[in-house]
Amino acid sequence: MRRILQVAAVTGLLGLALGVPADADSRSRDISRDTLAADDGWAAADGGTTGGAAADDAHVFTVTSRAELVRALDGGSATPKIIKVAGTIDANTDDDGRHLDCDDYATGGYTLKKYLTAYDPRTWGSARPSGAQEEARQASAAAQASRVEFLVGPNTTIVGLGSGAVLKGASLQVKNADNVIVRNLDLRDAYDCFPLWQPNTGGLGDWKTSYDTLWLNGATHVWVDHITASDQDHPDAKEPTYFARNYLRHDGLLDITGGSDLVTVSWSRFADHDKAMLIGNSDSATGDRGKLRVTLHHNEFESVVQRAPRVRFGQVHVYNNRYVVPEDSEYRYSLGVSTESGIHAENNAFTAPGHVEVADLVKSWNGTALHQTGTLFNGFPVDLLAIHNAYNSGSERDLTADVGWTPSLHGKIDSARRADHDVERGAGAGRIP
Incomplete structure (x- = not known):
C-alpha cells in the first residue's frame, strides 16, 4: 500500500527538486498527502x-493551539x-492558552x-549534584517537559500550512x-x-540541556523536508556564563x-545554533x-557552530x-567523523570568513x-580529505577514502555551485514549490 501511494504521488513531486520559492498558487496547494519520491534518499x-x-477524513486535523495539537497527536497512536x-x-502554554515562562x-x-x-564547584566539588536544589530542578524540569514534549506516532504527517506555520518552544x-x-x-x-550542571563533563564541567527541536529515537522511515530549525530570539551565545561555562539552553x-x-x-x-545535528549518540551504542x-x-547550515x-x-x-559561516561568528567544524561512521559527501559548498580554514571543516x-x-x-574546489590528513592536529588519525558503501538512492546530484545557489533560494519552511 505504501509503495502504491508513493508511485501515485511522484508526478506531483517532480517540481520539488527544483528548490524554487513557492508562488501564491503553489502555497495554496494541498501538500499534506505528498509522499517521498521513489529514489529520494x-x-x-x-x-x-x-x-x-x-488517513481517512476523520483523521485530518488543522490545529492552531497547543491543546489542539495534543489532541491530534493522540498520544502517539499508530492510526x-x-x-x-x-x-x-x-x-509553553497552559490548557487555556496562557503563555508560561x-x-x-x-x-x-x-x-x-x-x-x-x-553546586558551586569551589564549595560543592566535582560530585554530581544531589540534594534539595537538584530535586527541585528535576521537578521543575518535569513540569516543563509535560508541556513542551510532543510524541509523534507512526503513520503521521505533520505539515505547516502556507508560509507562516511555527512551532515555538516545542x-x-x-x-x-x-x-x-x-x-x-x-x-x-x-x-x-532548567539545565543540569555536570561537573565532570569535558574536564571543566558543562551545562546539559534536555530538548532537541526534533528528535528521532528508534525511528524508521522518516522524511524531514523544508523545515527551518533555529534558536530564533534566544541564541546560546547571548546566555551568561556560570561556573566558567556558557549557560546552554x-x-x-x-x-x-x-x-x-x-x-531523508x-x-x-x-x-x-551550536550543536545542530547528531547522528548516533554514543561510541558504545554498538546496536x-x-x-x-x-x-x-x-540543506542550509548557517551560523551553526558544529x-x-x-x-x-x-x-x-x-x-x-550549503554551509555558511558569517563574519565574527563562532565556528568549530561541520562534518564530524566519529566511531565506525561512513560519510559519503558530494558536491557541498562552504562559505566562510578568513578565520576559518579548509582544515577546520x-x-x-x-x-x-x-x-x-x-x-x-x-568558490574554489578543495579536497577535504587530503587537507584534513595534511593539517590535522596530531590528535586525529588520518582518514581513508573508503567508507565501505556507495549511495544508490538519490536524485540528480548538481554541482556544488549550482546547489549553493538553489539551496539559498529554496531551503526552509514556506518554500515548497
Whole structure:
C-alpha cells in the first residue's frame, strides 16, 4: 500500500527538486498527502515513506493551539493521521492558552540563584549534584517537559500550512515509530528552563540541556523536508556564563539516535545554533551498527557552530548542501567523523570568513574514513580529505577514502555551485514549490 501511494504521488513531486520559492498558487496547494519520491534518499528504501497519506477524513486535523495539537497527536497512536499546523503554536502554554515562562514551571523551592550557590564547584566539588536544589530542578524540569514534549506516532504527517506555520518552544519526538513525515514547519527555540550542571563533563564541567527541536529515537522511515530549525530570539551565545561555562539552553536542532534508520532530510534550513545535528549518540551504542542510514541533501547550515552533522556508525549521504559561516561568528567544524561512521559527501559548498580554514571543516574522533568529492570552499574546489590528513592536529588519525558503501538512492546530484545557489533560494519552511 505504501509503495502504491508513493508511485501515485511522484508526478506531483517532480517540481520539488527544483528548490524554487513557492508562488501564491503553489502555497495554496494541498501538500499534506505528498509522499517521498521513489529514489529520494535512504527513507525511500524498503517500501518508502508515506506518513499519514492513507488517513481517512476523520483523521485530518488543522490545529492552531497547543491543546489542539495534543489532541491530534493522540498520544502517539499508530492510526494514520495528517496534522496541518496553521499560524504559530506556542508549546509553553497552559490548557487555556496562557503563555508560561520559566517561573511558572519552577517548583519545590527551585531558583537559579540557589542552584548556583548549592553546586558551586569551589564549595560543592566535582560530585554530581544531589540534594534539595537538584530535586527541585528535576521537578521543575518535569513540569516543563509535560508541556513542551510532543510524541509523534507512526503513520503521521505533520505539515505547516502556507508560509507562516511555527512551532515555538516545542520538542517534536519520534520515538520507536515508523513512517513519519515532517514538512514546511518553522521549529524554533526549544528552550530549556532548567539545565543540569555536570561537573565532570569535558574536564571543566558543562551545562546539559534536555530538548532537541526534533528528535528521532528508534525511528524508521522518516522524511524531514523544508523545515527551518533555529534558536530564533534566544541564541546560546547571548546566555551568561556560570561556573566558567556558557549557560546552554538548547540541545540539538535535529538529532537522530537510538538505532533510528532510513531517514531523508531535504531542503531544510538549520541556523543560529551550536550543536545542530547528531547522528548516533554514543561510541558504545554498538546496536546502531547497520542502522543510522541517513540522506542529507539540499540543506542550509548557517551560523551553526558544529555537528552538521556529527556521525557515529551510520552510512550517511551528504550531498548538495550549503554551509555558511558569517563574519565574527563562532565556528568549530561541520562534518564530524566519529566511531565506525561512513560519510559519503558530494558536491557541498562552504562559505566562510578568513578565520576559518579548509582544515577546520572536518573533525574526527575515532573515525577512519571520509569519502568526499566536488567540494567548494569560498568558490574554489578543495579536497577535504587530503587537507584534513595534511593539517590535522596530531590528535586525529588520518582518514581513508573508503567508507565501505556507495549511495544508490538519490536524485540528480548538481554541482556544488549550482546547489549553493538553489539551496539559498529554496531551503526552509514556506518554500515548497
